[in-house]
Structure formats: structure tokens, C-alpha cells
Amino acid sequence: MRLHTLIFKLKKWIKILDNRSKMLLQSFLIEEKCRFLSNFTLKTAEVELPGEFLLPKHNHYFVRISRFMPRVDVVQKHNAAARRLYIRGHNGKIYPYLVVNDSGLADARREERVLQLLRMLNLYLGKQKFTLQLALACFAEYVFHLTRLNPDMMYLHQDSGLMNISYFKFDVDDGTGELDTTRPVPFRLTPNIIEFLSSIGVNGPLTASMIATARCFVYPNFKVLSILKPILRDEMILSRAKKPEDVTGTNQEKMTDAEQIINMVNKAVSSISNRLNSLAQFDGIDSKVGTLVAAANSNDNLCRMDPAWHPWL
Known part of the structure; x- marks a missing residue:
């Protein structure tokens, strides 16, 4: 009976936490968190998009950051929460990026190097x-x-x-x-x-x-x-x-x-x-x-x- 009661309470709290997580903000303004990124333009500095140097392209065709879009989305998938950041390039296209606060960032860097190798192949x-x-x-x-x-x-x-x-x-x-x-x-x-x-x-x-x-x-x-x-x-x-x-x-x-x-x-x-x-x-x-x-x-x-x-x- 104790195990049955514990399972019942866990199911109850899972539903409560799911409802609470759905009530959280789905997006916020980047100006509220970082005013520097909100005011960043191509005149501030010429910075390439993250990951541009991993693509097999010539230096003339690197896309530079024109500005950061004002709204940031909160994404909850696969038992992890991330922030989806939108960056507009100088070519007019908008590129989405996921920003994750992960404690195991060192392992992520090691995995990224393998992905770089696979991309070159x-x-x-x-x-x-x-x-x-x-x-x-x-x-x-x-x-x-x-x-x-x-x-x-x-x-x-x-x-x-x-x-x-x-x-x-x-x-x-x-x-x-x-x-x-x-x-x-x-x-x-x-x-x-x-x-x-x-x-x-x-x-x-x-x-x-x-x-x-x-x-x-x-x-x-x-x-x-x-x-x-x-x-x-x-x-x-x-x-x-x-x-x-x-x-x-x-x-x-x-x-x-x-x-x-x-x-x-x-x-x-x-x-x-x-x-x-x-x-x-x-x-x-x-x-x-x-x-x-x-x-x-x-x-x-x-x-x-x-x-x-x-x-x-």
C-alpha cells in the first residue's frame, strides 16, 4: 500500500508541475535581460553568425550579425529548457539559435568537435x-x-x-x-x-x-x-x-x-x-x-x- 500511495502522489505532483510549467512565460523581450544585445547593430561591430566558420564557404560569403530580434522564446523539450534566440543576418534572413545553460558544457564541446568532423565529411x-x-x-x-x-x-x-x-x-x-x-x-x-x-x-x-x-x-x-x-x-x-x-x-x-x-x-x-x-x-x-x-x-x-x-x- 505504501508503494501504491507513493505512485499516486507522484502522478498527482507531475500533473501539478506540468500545469505550473505551462503557466510560465513562453517568451520575453531581450531588452529586459540584456540591453547591449538589444542595441547591437552591424555598425557596432562586424561579428559573424555562430557556426559560420564550420561551413565550407569562402570568406566573402560569411553572414554577419545585423541585429538581435527583440523577442526570445522559451522552449521546453526533451526534459530540458532552452531559450530560442533569433538573429537577423546582413543578408536579411533570420537565423534561430538555441541557448542552453548546461552544466556539462565540456562534454558538449567534445561532441561539437565530432559534429565538425562529420560536417567536413x-x-x-x-x-x-x-x-x-x-x-x-x-x-x-x-x-x-x-x-x-x-x-x-x-x-x-x-x-x-x-x-x-x-x-x-x-x-x-x-x-x-x-x-x-x-x-x-x-x-x-x-x-x-x-x-x-x-x-x-x-x-x-x-x-x-x-x-x-x-x-x-x-x-x-x-x-x-x-x-x-x-x-x-x-x-x-x-x-x-x-x-x-x-x-x-x-x-x-x-x-x-x-x-x-x-x-x-x-x-x-x-x-x-x-x-x-x-x-x-x-x-x-x-x-x-x-x-x-x-x-x-x-x-x-x-x-x-x-x-x-x-x-x-
């Missing part, structure tokens, strides 16, 4: 993410005979660093209705992309990712072929529908068209399967992917591409 992590996604896009463009990848088809999300490719279609020849296999470069790997990824990134993670992706598609290979056949069938039917047809065609001719579509689908699936198997094989330093990468960044092949493809980007 963000550049390499961003390159790694872009390399892996570009490898998947190049793999899909080459293996599935997709249309050429133009710069306006690539979208990079600034918040996550993810890359999205739009307007990809099967590259079907209008004359023959088959997948087009004649292209100077197998996929987009222009000099600027190589400069960003570096030669180590191209010959290392990019090549290895394409080989690993090919092996994932090959084993077990029957799943990929089963998925490709209905998709390519619809694509071939649409390609045949674009051609002018004779309305007086007989049933025999329609049967012939159906057989031609089946043959075209089987031929396209066979071509994709051959490319998958060739990329999945890896014997030492020699691989099909290495040959494709060399062909993609060859200046002789890039100069043969259509200028609308922007091979210099």
Missing part, C-alpha cells in the same frame, strides 16, 4: 551518393536501351542530395521498330562529371556498382526477363501503331503482325539479356564495364554526339 558522402545513383542511371541507360541522358533530365534535390531522372524512354527505331544499338557513347559520363567524381570514383565505386547491379539482375535472371516481356510488348505495339496501316488488311496479315511483334520482343529481350550477362562477368581488372567507361569519356566518341546532348557539360 559531408562533401565526400555527397560524392559517394551521387556516384552510386549515377552508376545506376548509366547501367539502366546502357542495358535497357533507353534514350540518351540529357542534362535537363537530371534533377538533384538540395535537401537530400538524391538524383532523379525524368523522361527516360526505350530508344526504339521508328523505321525498324527495334531497340537502337548504334550510339557513339554507351551512357553519359562527360568530362565535368568525371572531374566531380575524380578518376578514383569513376574507376572504383562507379565501376563496382555497375558490376554489382548487373549481377543482382542476372541471378535469378528469369525474373527480369518475365518483367521485360510485357513491358516491351506494349512498347512494340505502340511503335507499330504509329506506322500507317492498310485498313483492308486480312486476318492473315494481322496474324503476321502479331508474330512480328513477338519476334521483336524476343529479340529485344535477348539483346538486353546479353548486355546484362556481359556486364555481370568480371575477370580480374578486365571487364566490360571498364571498356564502356573508357568509351563514354573518350573525346573521339563525345565529338560524334549531337550538340543538343551537350557533350561538354
Whole structure:
């Protein structure tokens, strides 16, 4: 009974303290606590925003404190109370900062140094993410005979660093209705992309990712072929529908068209399967992917591409 009574009293006091904490001030004026910060302007001194030197930017682009906003919010989260301070930079933007009175400030400084290290590593992590996604896009463009990848088809999300490719279609020849296999470069790997990824990134993670992706598609290979056949069938039917047809065609001719579509689908699936198997094989330093990468960044092949493809980007 004593334990039950103690638990009941604790619950009662928790509710009372919660109600009392909600009755406290949610904000106050900075002038009441520190008149110097209230009167601070850019003319008083040129002071950079806290944490500006941790960002990988040039010295010309450091944001300086223009003034401190008059109101300070009281934030109570995660069993801690903090003050949210708003600072207006000289660029016009308002930056919020949390001010915490913590007795373990020494440990916080140690954690902050680790965060500084992780922030400096963000550049390499961003390159790694872009390399892996570009490898998947190049793999899909080459293996599935997709249309050429133009710069306006690539979208990079600034918040996550993810890359999205739009307007990809099967590259079907209008004359023959088959997948087009004649292209100077197998996929987009222009000099600027190589400069960003570096030669180590191209010959290392990019090549290895394409080989690993090919092996994932090959084993077990029957799943990929089963998925490709209905998709390519619809694509071939649409390609045949674009051609002018004779309305007086007989049933025999329609049967012939159906057989031609089946043959075209089987031929396209066979071509994709051959490319998958060739990329999945890896014997030492020699691989099909290495040959494709060399062909993609060859200046002789890039100069043969259509200028609308922007091979210099």
C-alpha cells in the first residue's frame, strides 16, 4: 500500500508541475535581460553568425550579425529548457539559435568537435551518393536501351542530395521498330562529371556498382526477363501503331503482325539479356564495364554526339 500511495502522489505532483510549467512565460523581450544585445547593430561591430566558420564557404560569403530580434522564446523539450534566440543576418534572413545553460558544457564541446568532423565529411558522402545513383542511371541507360541522358533530365534535390531522372524512354527505331544499338557513347559520363567524381570514383565505386547491379539482375535472371516481356510488348505495339496501316488488311496479315511483334520482343529481350550477362562477368581488372567507361569519356566518341546532348557539360 505504501508503494501504491507513493505512485499516486507522484502522478498527482507531475500533473501539478506540468500545469505550473505551462503557466510560465513562453517568451520575453531581450531588452529586459540584456540591453547591449538589444542595441547591437552591424555598425557596432562586424561579428559573424555562430557556426559560420564550420561551413565550407569562402570568406566573402560569411553572414554577419545585423541585429538581435527583440523577442526570445522559451522552449521546453526533451526534459530540458532552452531559450530560442533569433538573429537577423546582413543578408536579411533570420537565423534561430538555441541557448542552453548546461552544466556539462565540456562534454558538449567534445561532441561539437565530432559534429565538425562529420560536417567536413559531408562533401565526400555527397560524392559517394551521387556516384552510386549515377552508376545506376548509366547501367539502366546502357542495358535497357533507353534514350540518351540529357542534362535537363537530371534533377538533384538540395535537401537530400538524391538524383532523379525524368523522361527516360526505350530508344526504339521508328523505321525498324527495334531497340537502337548504334550510339557513339554507351551512357553519359562527360568530362565535368568525371572531374566531380575524380578518376578514383569513376574507376572504383562507379565501376563496382555497375558490376554489382548487373549481377543482382542476372541471378535469378528469369525474373527480369518475365518483367521485360510485357513491358516491351506494349512498347512494340505502340511503335507499330504509329506506322500507317492498310485498313483492308486480312486476318492473315494481322496474324503476321502479331508474330512480328513477338519476334521483336524476343529479340529485344535477348539483346538486353546479353548486355546484362556481359556486364555481370568480371575477370580480374578486365571487364566490360571498364571498356564502356573508357568509351563514354573518350573525346573521339563525345565529338560524334549531337550538340543538343551537350557533350561538354
